[in-house]
Amino acid sequence: MTRPSGLTIYAMLYLAFLYLPVLVLPLFSFNDGTIVAFPIKGWTLDWYRQLGAQETLLSALGNSLIVGLISAMLATSMGLFAARAYVRYRFRGKEASEGLVMLPLVVPGIIVASSMLVLFISLGLKPSLTAVILGHTFLALPFSVSIMKSAFDDFDVSLEEAAFDLGSSAVEAFRRVTLPIVAPGIVSSLLVTFTVSFDEFVLAFFLSGNDPTLPVYIWSQIRFPAKLPNTLALGSLLLLASILLLVVAEYFRRRSSKSTM
Numbered sequence: 624m625t626r627p628s629g630l631t632i633y634a635m636l637y638l639a640f641l642y643l644p645v646l647v648l649p650l651f652s653f654n655d656g657t658i659v660a661f662p663i664k665g666w667t668l669d670w671y672r673q674l675g676a677q678e679t680l681l682s683a684l685g686n687s688l689i690v691g692l693i694s695a696m697l698a699t700s701m702g703l704f705a706a707r708a709y710v711r712y713r714f715r716g717k718e719a720s721e722g723l724v725m726l727p728l729v730v731p732g733i734i735v736a737s738s739m740l741v742l743f744i745s746l747g748l749k750p751s752l753t754a755v756i757l758g759h760t761f762l763a764l765p766f767s768v769s770i771m772k773s774a775f776d777d778f779d780v781s782l783e784e785a786a787f788d789l790g791s792s793a794v795e796a797f798r799r800v801t802l803p804i805v806a807p808g809i810v811s812s813l814l815v816t817f818t819v820s821f822d823e824f825v826l827a828f829f830l831s832g833n834d835p836t837l838p839v840y841i842w843s844q845i846r847f848p849a850k851l852p853n854t855l856a857l858g859s860l861l862l863l864a865s866i867l868l869l870v871v872a873e874y875f876r877r878r879s880s881k882s883t884m
Contacts (some may be wrong), residue, residue: 648862652855670856680857683840687821690752690836694759695817701760702767702812703805709768710775725765735762736829743830750832758826763816770815774808814872818865837861 655665674680708714709721727735736758743754778801786796802809824838831839841857844850 645862648855649859652852652859654852654855670852671860673853674857674860677853680837680840683835683837686752686831686834687837690755690759690827691817691820693756694763694820695813697756697760698763698767698816699771699809699812702764702771702816703809705764706768706771706775707801710772710778721768724768727762728765732762732825736826739826740829750830752831752834754830754832755827755834755836758830759820759823762823762826763819766815766819767812770812771805771808774805774811778804811872811874814868818868818872822861822865 651663652670653666653668654663655667655669705724709717739754739758739761740750743750743757748754786800791799822838823836824842827836827839828842835843837857841854844854
C-alpha cells in the first residue's frame, strides 16, 4: 500500500480546515438547545418547522429567487455572446476586454459594492432589488464567460459552415445549430450564476435597501442569540441546495464539453 505523500496530507488538512466548520452547521441545526456548543442537549426538528411561519424570511427568500433568476439570465445571455466572440474572433483589445470582464473576480467585493452604490445614487437609482440585480449580473458575468468559453472551445465550426451551405442565415444557423450544441453549457452557466447571486452578501447588503435578500436577512438574525437555531436550520438548507445546484451545473458542464468535441 502506497503511503500518502506530504502534498496529499497537506491537501487533506487544508480541505478539513475549510469544510469541517461547514459540516458542523447542519449538526447544530438539530440541537434542541439554543446554545451552539458541545455537548448537544438533544435532537429536534422544531427549528426547521418554524421556518415556514416566518413571513420576513419568506419575503427575503422570494427576493433572492427573483434577483438570482434575473441575474442568471442576464449574465448568461451576455456571457454567451461574449464567450463566442472571444473564442471565434480576433479583434483589437480582445485581451484587455476579457481581462476587464474577469475583473470582479479579483477586486474586493466591498470596493465593488461601495463603488456601485455611489454610481447608482448619482444616476438616480436608489438601493433596491433592481440595483442588486445589476450588481449581481456584473459579479456573475465572469463565471458565465468562463463556462461558455469551455463550451465553445471545442465547437466544430464546420457544423455552422454546413448550415450556411444549406442556405441558413447567420441567425438561423446560430439558433438551430450552435445553441442546441452548447445548451448544456448554458444550463450550467444558469445554475452557477444563480448560485453566485443567491449566496452573495456584500453587494446585496449595500444595494438592497428595504428589500433584503436572504443572505442579508440571515446576517440580521445572527445578532440575536435566540434566533440563532433557526438561522442554522436555514443555513443548512441553503448549503444543501447550493451543493445540489453545483453538482447539477458540473454535470451539464461536462456534458457540454463532450458534446462539443
